[in-house]
Amino acid sequence: MPKRDYHNYWVYIITNKPKGVLYTGFTGGIDDRMERHNDGQGSSFTSKYRLKRLVYFEEFQYVEDAIKREKQIKNWRRQWKINLIEKSNPNWDDLWNRLDSRS
Template identity: 80%
Template sequence: MVKRAYHNYWVYIITNKPNGVLYTGVTGGIDDRMEKHTERIGSFFASKYKLKRLVYFEEFQYVEDAIKREKQIKNWHRQWKINLIEKENPNWDNLWERLDSETSSK
């Protein structure tokens, strides 16, 4: 795994399929966290529903901002989350595949 020279925080949404179960989380390392979700050791909820498709993420410099945003999204209605995802990722592509190839090539 690649070590970064800086440390950013991520708010992310994962699912099992388009319009499926949604999980919103925050992490200090998206690559580590997605590896755990992929191996089904990330969280009980994500493991139970086989959530490993990264469909949305935002990057933050400060952990306080990331936590605030995560709480905001978690309090949203489901449709608002779907609208957020589809604005940036209308096909519900697994963005982790793209991110993983970018981080592993560095």
């Protein structure tokens, strides 16, 4: 992987199916993190519920902004998270396939 002049941070939501179990996470490398989730090597929670479908993400330049946003979303009610996902991804498509093909 080529060295970047800047670093991106990601806040993301994954699930096992539309309106299924939701997990909000933060990472400095979405590629590696999603590969871990897909291989069942994520957290014990994501492995237990087989959370592999990336349904929402936001990209940040500064780590502090990403951490703040992750905490904000984690404190939201479930319906607010569903509304956030459906605003940009109404069909609950797996966005990882699209991101993976950008490289």
